Amino acid sequence: MSQEYAKLVYNGKEVELPLVRGTMGEVALDISHLRKETGMVTIDPSFMNTASCYSKITFIDGEKGILCYRGIPIEKLVENTRFIETAYLLLHGKLPNVEQSDKFSNLLTENSLLHEDMRHFFDRFPRGSHPMSIMGTMQNAFSTFYSNVDSLSLKEAIDISAARIMSTFRTMAAFAYKRSIGEPVVYPRHDLPFCANFLNMMFDSPVRPYEINPNVVKILNSLLILHADHEQNCSTTAVRTVGSAQVNLYSTISAGIAALSGPLHGGANQAVIEMLQRIVRDGGNVKKYIDRAKDKNSSFRLMGFGHRVYKTYDPRARLIKKQCDDFLKQMSINDPLLDVAMQLEETALNDNYFIERNLYPNVDFYSGIIYRAMGIPENMFTVMFALARLPGWIAHWKEMIGSKTKITRPRQIYIGKTPKQN
Numbered sequence: 001m002s003q004e005y006a007k008l009v010y011n012g013k014e015v016e017l018p019l020v021r022g023t024m025g026e027v028a029l030d031i032s033h034l035r036k037e038t039g040m041v042t043i044d045p046s047f048m049n050t051a052s053c054y055s056k057i058t059f060i061d062g063e064k065g066i067l068c069y070r071g072i073p074i075e076k077l078v079e080n081t082r083f084i085e086t087a088y089l090l091l092h093g094k095l096p097n098v099e100q101s102d103k104f105s106n107l108l109t110e111n112s113l114l115h116e117d118m119r120h121f122f123d124r125f126p127r128g129s130h131p132m133s134i135m136g137t138m139q140n141a142f143s144t145f146y147s148n149v150d151s152l153s154l155k156e157a158i159d160i161s162a163a164r165i166m167s168t169f170r171t172m173a174a175f176a177y178k179r180s181i182g183e184p185v186v187y188p189r190h191d192l193p194f195c196a197n198f199l200n201m202m203f204d205s206p207v208r209p210y211e212i213n214p215n216v217v218k219i220l221n222s223l224l225i226l227h228a229d230h231e232q233n234c235s236t237t238a239v240r241t242v243g244s245a246q247v248n249l250y251s252t253i254s255a256g257i258a259a260l261s262g263p264l265h266g267g268a269n270q271a272v273i274e275m276l277q278r279i280v281r282d283g284g285n286v287k288k289y290i291d292r293a294k295d296k297n298s299s300f301r302l303m304g305f306g307h308r309v310y311k312t313y314d315p316r317a318r319l320i321k322k323q324c325d326d327f328l329k330q331m332s333i334n335d336p337l338l339d340v341a342m343q344l345e346e347t348a349l350n351d352n353y354f355i356e357r358n359l360y361p362n363v364d365f366y367s368g369i370i371y372r373a374m375g376i377p378e379n380m381f382t383v384m385f386a387l388a389r390l391p392g393w394i395a396h397w398k399e400m401i402g403s404k405t406k407i408t409r410p411r412q413i414y415i416g417k418t419p420k421q422n
Contacts, residue, residue, distance in 0.1 A: 087391035107163035174201035229392030269368035304365030316363035
């Protein structure tokens with residue numbers, strides 16, 4: 001196929017901009033030589049219309065509600081794989097066979113222990129510190145305990161480093177939770193798979209042994225798979241940007257954790273729970289809050305609806321909605337928050353105000369209810385998001401650093417004072 005071009009005309013000069021086509025039909029203008037040829041740059045605040053890279057990892061079609069990892073629809077992955085298999089897929093571009101899956105599982109087990117010297121760090125954080133702040137600091141500290149992982153060591157070290165990051169993050173998260181409630185930490189077990197091991201570290205106690213429920217393990221796997229990657233979101237962009245400076249992998253992941261900790265990114269599921277609790281405390285009057293959400297003079301916002309990318313139903317939300325309902329029935333949990341959530345969804349999906357604005361439920365709308373049913377406290381919701389997103393971040397770092405990407409350095413349009421104005 002011959003190269004296609006778009007033409008830009010400025011001041012009588014005509015410039016040809018190459019068209020780039022993705023494998024799923026996206027079309028982009030390649031402006032990499034625009035400034036050299038015209039002296040101009042483009043401006044696109046918040047990168048709303050700018051593709052920052054080429055990637056083979058995740059595809060999203062926001063208009064059609066499609067999400068695929070490495071070409072596999074998210075629905076098939078949730079149905080047929082465990083989280084660690086999806087993590088392997090993101091890292092290597094293919095699902096593992098039995099031997100590869102066992103090897104990766106063993107790496108996760110072997111690298112699940114936190115360095116004993118790092119355990120003392122937990123005692124130095126102020127009481128009441130948010131777990132995400134703790135996790136970001138601890139992750140950054142890893143670079144002082146383990147050798148740097150860069151482009152030279154990528155081939156040999158990536159699986160070990162990915163396993164270490166995923167497993168120790170899981171261990172640190174459980175340790176942080178145990179410390180927050182004043183209980184002794186629970187060490188990882190060699191005989192438990194990834195998700196069951198995390199649940200045991202979170203909830204086992206010397207006076208109340210934790211019984212691992214297959215239903216809880218299954219839905220945790222699903223939640224982690226659904227959150228494992230989501231293309232060039234804020235935290236993934238942070239990972240790629242920081243990593244482009246050849247920062248070591250551990251500190252690079254810490255940048256992703258910092259970005260995810262923001263309320264506009266990873267804190268959305270906690271915000272949904274807080275909104276549902278507010279409505280329940282107010283008598284469960286859903287119509288009242290729907291009306292307030294539609295009132296432009298009201299400060300109230302309906303959390304968990306709408307998405308920057310999806311202009312239809314979030315495919316992750318469609319999957320998790322049914323799993324949430326089934327899970328609460330299996331666990332014999334009657335949660336008034338779920339009742340309010342379902343009323344909100346039904347009302348919004350039949351209201352032209354929300355339909356016209358593409359305000360459909362997103363994945364955060366139901367995930368918090370499930371985590372709450374598991375016993376995971378609200379301040380740990382974002383930590384769970386980060387745990388899920390680790391393989392996606394590492395995969396993007398691996399892809400970025402393996403392609404000899406130049407250091408990220410956007411341009412700007414200066415609108416400040418001129419020398420003559422001073």
